[in-house]
Amino acid sequence: MTIVTNLNPNEKLLNENENSELQRKTWKQRVNGILILLQIALIGLMIILVVFNVYSEFTYQPETVSPDVVRIKGLFNEFVQKYGKKYDSPREKLRRFNIFYSNVLSYEEEERKNPELDLDVTEFADRTDEELKMILLAYENDSILEGTYPRKSENYQPIPNRPENHNWNEQGKVTAVKNQQQCGSCWAFATVAAVESGLAIKNGTLLSLSEQEMVDCDRSNNGCHGGVRAYAMRFVQKNGLVPEQTYPYTAEEDAQCHLKKDKNDSRIFINNYELLGKSEDQIADWVYSKGPVTFGMNVTRFLYYYRNGIFTPDPKDCTQNSLGSHAMTLVGYGKDANTGNLFWVVKNSWGQYWGENGFFKLARNVNACGMANNVVAAIL
Known part of the structure; x- marks a missing residue:
C-alpha cells in the first residue's frame, strides 16, 4: 500500500533550502581539503628544494669542468684541514672554494711564466x-x-x-x-x-x-x-x-x-x-x-x-x-x-x-x- 503525502509549498521550499545548505557545506569542506593538500604539497616541494640546494653545494662542480677540478678540490680539503678553516655554512664554503679555485689557477699560470719561482697554497688562498x-x-x-x-x-x-x-x-x-x-x-x-x-x-x-x-x-x-x-x-x-x-x-x-x-x-x-x-x-x-x-x-x-x-x-x-x-x-x-x-x-x-x-x-x-x-x- 502506497501512502502519498502531499507537502504544502512552504514545506517543500524549506526542504529545498536545507538540501542547498548541505551541498554548500559539503563543497566548502571539499575545497578546504583540497587547499590543505596543496599546502602540504607546497611544503614538501620546499623541503625537496632545500635538500637539493644543500646537496648541490656539497657536490659542486664548475659549469665548465676543468681537468684540474678534482686536484684543486683535493688541495682545498688539505688547505681547510691544515689551517683549521671554519665556514659558517655550506654556501660560504662553496664561495670560498670558488675563490680558492680561481686563485690556484691564477698563481699556476704565473709559475709557468716564471719557472724559477715556486708558488703554492698558503693560508691566504x-x-x-x-x-x-x-x-x-x-x-x-x-x-x-x-x-x-x-x-x-x-x-x-x-x-x-x-x-x-x-x-x-x-x-x-x-x-x-x-x-x-x-x-x-x-x-x-x-x-x-x-x-x-x-x-x-x-x-x-x-x-x-x-x-x-x-x-x-x-x-x-x-x-x-x-x-x-x-x-x-x-x-x-x-x-x-x-x-x-x-x-x-x-x-x-x-x-x-x-x-x-x-x-x-x-x-x-x-x-x-x-x-x-x-x-x-x-x-x-x-x-x-x-x-x-x-x-x-x-x-x-x-x-x-x-x-x-x-x-x-x-x-x-x-x-x-x-x-x-x-x-x-x-x-x-x-x-x-x-x-x-x-x-x-x-x-x-x-x-x-x-x-x-x-x-x-x-x-x-x-x-x-x-x-x-x-x-x-x-x-x-
Whole structure:
C-alpha cells in the first residue's frame, strides 16, 4: 500500500533550502581539503628544494669542468684541514672554494711564466683581493720622510770585498717569524724585528720584543690601520720596548696603552735611526756591517702564494696592480749559485707556514716594487 503525502509549498521550499545548505557545506569542506593538500604539497616541494640546494653545494662542480677540478678540490680539503678553516655554512664554503679555485689557477699560470719561482697554497688562498688588502698599508709617501729624516747617503764609502752572501738568520741573530694576522701592523713587526736583531748582534741576547706595545701606545701611528716606520723608531728611542711576554700580541688595537710608566722594566731602547740612501749596494753594506733594516714595498697578489725561489715582481704589477704597501725586514742578501741572480733575504710577518719558514728571497739591485725607496735602520 502506497501512502502519498502531499507537502504544502512552504514545506517543500524549506526542504529545498536545507538540501542547498548541505551541498554548500559539503563543497566548502571539499575545497578546504583540497587547499590543505596543496599546502602540504607546497611544503614538501620546499623541503625537496632545500635538500637539493644543500646537496648541490656539497657536490659542486664548475659549469665548465676543468681537468684540474678534482686536484684543486683535493688541495682545498688539505688547505681547510691544515689551517683549521671554519665556514659558517655550506654556501660560504662553496664561495670560498670558488675563490680558492680561481686563485690556484691564477698563481699556476704565473709559475709557468716564471719557472724559477715556486708558488703554492698558503693560508691566504681562499681570500679575495679586497680581503688581502686589509693587512696592507696605504702606499708609502716618500715626502713624509724626505724633509724630516735626511738620507744617510753623504760621504758613503763602499765596503771593499764585501762577501757575496750574508744572512743574519743563519748566524742566530734573528728571532722566530711571527704572524700579524688580520691587523695592519706590519710597520710594528718590521721595526721590532730590526731592533731584536740589532740587540742580538750587539750583546748576543736574542729576545722577542713586543709589537703590541707599539700598536696600542704609539700615537704617531695608527695601530692596526698602518704606520710609518720612522715614527715607530722614534717611539722606540723615547719609550723603549718591553719583552713580548710582558705585553703579548693580540692582533687588535686597544684604545688604552698598558705600558707601565716605570722605564726600568727591562725595556730595550735604540740610540738613533737612519733613513738610508736608495742605493741597494749601500743598503747591503749596512746589512752586512751593522745588521737588519726595515723597508717597505708595494705588494702584488702573487707574493701571498710564495713558497721559494727569487721573487721578481713585474714592474707593471708593482704599480698598476699592486694591492698596497707592506713593511718587512731585510736580514741578509745573497747570489744564486746556479743563475747568478742577486737577492735579498727578507723576514716577513705572515707566520712560519708562509714562504720559506716565514722568509723569502726578493730580487736585488732592481728596486723591486720600490723596496729601496724608504729603508729605515735602527742604531743601538
